Amino acid sequence: MDNLGWIALMAVRDFRKNGTKLALFISSILVGIAALVAISSFGYHLTSDIERQAKELLGADLVLSKNQSFEEPDFGTNVASRAKEINFASMVSFVGKDESRLTQIRALEGDFPFYGSFETSPAIGEESFRKGGKRALVERILLAQFDAEIGDSIKIGEVVFEIAGSLQRVPGQTGITATVAPAVYIPMETLDETGLIQFGSRLNYEFYYAFADETAIDALIEEYKDSWEEESIRYETVQSRKESTGRSFQNLGNFLSLVAFIAVLLGCVGVASAVNVFVKEKLPAVAVLRCIGVSAGVVFSIYLCQILLMGTIGSVVGAALGTGLQYMLPAVFQDFLPVDVTVGISWPAIALGIFTGILISLLFALIPLLKIRTVSPMMTLRPEEGNTRFVNDPLRWAVLAAILCFLVGFSYYLLRDWIQTGWFTAFVVFSFGVLWLFALGIMGGIRRWLPISLSYPIRQSLANLYRPNNQTVSLIATIGLGTAMISTLFFVQYQLLDEVKFADKEDQPNMLFFDIQTQQVEAVSQLLRDEGLPILQQVPIVTMGLTAINGVTKKENESLSEESGMSRRLYNREYRVTYRDTLIQSERLTDGALYRYKQAGDSIFISLDKGYAMRTGLKLGDELTFNVQGRTLNTYIGSFREVNFRQVSTNFLVLFPDNVLTNAPKFHVVVTKTNSDQEAAKIQNQLVRHFPNVSVINLSTIVDTLEEILGKISFVIQFMALFSILTGLLVLISSLIISKYQRIKETILLKTIGAQRAILIRINTVEYLFLGSTAALSGILLSLLATFLLSFYVFEIPFRVEWIPLISVYGAITSITVILGWWNGRDILKTPTMEVLRT
Known part of the structure; x- marks a missing residue:
């Protein structure tokens, strides 16, 4: 038999004997690959359906x-x-x-x-x-x-x-x-x-x-495009709707694929941990093979072939499971889909899943598998030779570099953006690094500072966290990252909902009445006063458009270069402005001054929101020419304000001085505060009966709507994040099973020296209580950091710790870990003492 055939035969024989130990760890890859294939297949069919149903998306050609x-x-x-x-x-x-x-x-x-x-x-x-x-x-x-x-x-x-x-x-x-x-x-x-x-x-x-x-629709549109641009007429065709819809759902698909990819990576951490324990058990057998003349390369190839076989099985089964799983996705995403989505077999998605699963299994398995190359035949006589260290092994660093390259490459394949790829890769590396260091710190701290004064069951259970065949690092990494994903989702959702719950804040108004005609303002205000409600604000609003900036019209601006021209959206947007000579609570003057308009002929100085001015390139002193219902009005930027648009108030980008727009066509807004939802509903219905043209915004209803929307979005993300939690649980179960024999020996030795069943149960419970609580705590700490960064830099809202979801997540993860640990220890306790001693 040739060398290659002998390697394959040895791999299959060893697989039949030890495959069960690795099968559950490979199942963790299976879950991630299933999620990846399901999302990829769903995205492929969604893209096809958007293409096929493009005309139904718009309902017209133009x-x-x-x-x-x-x-x-x-x-x-x-x-x-x-x-x-x-x-x-x-x-x-x-x-x-x-x-x-x-x-x-x-x-x-x-x-x-x-x-x-x-x-x-x-x-x-x-x-x-x-x-x-x-x-x-x-x-x-x-x-x-x-x-x-x-x-x-x-x-x-x-x-x-x-x-x-x-x-x-x-x-x-x-x-x-x-x-x-x-x-x-x-x-x-x-x-x-x-x-x-x-x-x-x-x-x-x-x-x-x-x-x-x-009809040649593109040619027809080309004839009118310039005039539509000049008149601010928006146009949309089947092609433009198809492209915009496709981009939106491509971004959603990429995000969900990244979530699935994280589940794959978590499974690979489990594979690395499993192979590490597997290699430790195989070192004596490897030493024997080396003694009979088998080269290190051949021995390495035997176990690499075995890992390749397991990775292929896990990837193929995962791809098949993912193909079936996609049939559930239209129901999960139904509130987000503008078309009817078909489902079926997507061979490109299946090929992607299998390739990814096999490649990533090999890459993560190689790190511990490389130890086999350094095993000496002398280990048969000197077992301590098995404690091989290969920190400076160049192949190990090459594998780590390959893993990083794969992570970057696959992320870019999904995102198609180097900046987003960099952030995602940095997040993954940072998260794994923090969790890995946290686990090592816990193990090192217990080993060094474990108090001798603690009771024996507690000392024994804590010592198990750093003894041979422990799974502390892999479990904290996988369960911790899965917990971090779910926790971040919950915490951000709570932060956003708390920020928009205006109706629950005593100092905030909760009802806005708008579209009030000038002749109706006093009557509406009086109706509210008769009901005992305060008039917190009564604001006139004038609608206008911008026709020129520093004398440059919209048409002239289009011919300028991007560097010298102004943003197109300055000209295209409709401005709703108000007029007053004072600031309100949600505003703060940052630059310039509020200039009054005293008499006809005076220059008109307006105030702009500073953030808007910075985004559009406007500066103090710039001349803005507005069209107010057909009348041209020249103004100058006299000041910038910092406006808190998150505060419930009548906030405006542009503020005119008093006495300029008094006679301009306008409508009014009245703001009040009710004491209860029942009172708000009563006032709303009463006002609609008397003034049918007046519209009402009840902020309690807005909050309910936002809660419903966030609930739907969080359900979709939770559905995908659960794959990561499931992966973590599979790694946990696998860790228990693969280290079961080691635990049986330890338990039997304790029983032999007189340990009672109650003490053994207590040792097992305390160990997994500490392991589960540590993994949950590490994930929660990571999620708190992520929530803080998102709150401060993305949503720009105050960061608050939400204790109820935090405690709930911590308790759930810890409880699951303890239950699974107890379930595994039950079989260990039932094993007869003599059976293990004979072995």
Whole structure:
């Protein structure tokens, strides 16, 4: 038999004898590969479905939109179908229920969508709506919230509509969109009757087009592109919607793939630990092989072949499991998907999973496996020769470099961005490094400073953490990182929710009334006073656009270079401003001064938010020319303010001085504070009855909406993070099983010298209590650091320790570790003493 065949035969024989010890550790790779293949397969099919259903995403070939009425372009005979929509925010009241809510009203004219359809319940709901009359289609989430049914009535402005159908899906809209702004569709012919279209109303106009098949849409758009840019008309085509949607879900898929990749890495730490213990047990056998003339390279190849076999099995089974797991994902992600996703076998994803699993198994197994090369035949006579150290082995450093290169390369393959790749790689290396050092510190501290005064069971259990075949480092690394992921998610979610719970803060307003016409301001304010509510703020708001910066118009700015030109968004955005000569609580003057406007002819000095000015390149003294409802107004930047937009208040990017915009077309906002949700609902319904055009924002409802959205997002992340927790648990179980024989010998020796069963149980319990609590504590400390950095640098919110989720996570991880340790120790205690002594 040739050398290669003999190596394979020896590997298979040893695998049959010892495969069980390594099988559970390879299963930890299996879980990570399953998650990776499932996400990759799902992403592949989602991309294909977005491509296939691109027209249904937009519902038309072209959409034009602007927040002001505009002249519709004449596309001539190219247009096969056309529709128009006017949408705006307004209150909707449920007749007979005395309840109301802010919604997105969409007045529709025409047969939009031209591709796909409104999915309604019942199915004839859309057909009934298309017949016209006072019928409405209402988002299902809105019907569920107010326990309304088909056939019930809703009041929009001055008109009562019959609910013709429940909207299950609108082209291009996801469940998250419906949660934030539930839509109500009404026929365009009824819009004027509602009385909601008044001077100063905030409206968005949209035109939908379906073109004849032979139309060259890109060439047609090219003809109008410059004029649309000049008039701030937004346009969207099937291709642009497909690209933007694809990018969004590509980013989501990459993030989830990274989460799955972390689970793979955790499993590989378990493999390295398992192979390390496996190699220690095999050193005597390796010494014997060396004595009979087998070279170190051949012996190394035998065990490498065995690891390759196990890695292949784990990767193939993981890929098969992941292919089946993807059938669950459409249900998990249903609130985030704008298209119907098909599932099936994705061979590229399977190949990626198998390749990744095999490669990473070999890389992590090589570190402990390299010890075999240094085993001397003398170990058969001198067992101490087995304590081989190879810190300066160049191959070991080469393997570590290969692992780092793989980590960087695979991360870049998923992210396609070197900066993000660097941050992710740094996070993984830092996390593993911290947990590894933490575990070594615990082991070294116990070995050096274990008090002799402690009772024997406690001293014995703590000493087990640094004795031969211990799994302290691998368990703290895997369980700790899994705990860190879950804990960071919980802590950040709690931080964000606590920050937006305005209604629970006594010094914060919780109700905003807007779209109030000038002639209604006093009446609205008086109604609130009659109910005993304070008028905390009453603010006029004027809408305007920016036409020139330092004399440079939007068109002229487009021809300038990026270095000399200003940001395009300065010209494109609609500015809502107010006027006053004083600052409010949420503002702080940082540069310049607030200049008053005393008489006609004075220069007008405005104040800008400093952050916005820095982002757009505006400076003190710059001249800004605004268009206020057709009138040109030249202004100069006189000061910068630091505005706390997180504080509930009427905050503005641009602040005008008093006496400039007094006669400009405007609407008003009134802010108050109620003492309870019941009082807020009462005031809201009363105001809507008297002033149908006034919209109300109840911040308690906003908080509920944010909680629901964060709940859906956290569910998806938790679903993926659980793979890491599952991996950690598999590594824990595997560690217990692979070190079981060593523990049996120790237990039998203790029983032989008189240790009672109760003492042995106590030793086992205390050991895993300390191990579990240490792993949980290390993960929680790491998550607190991550939460602090995210809170301070990303979300810019105060960092607070959330004790309830912290204690819950700590208790859960510790309890699971103790239970699994007790379950493993139960079999050890049942093993007869003589059976082990004979062995």
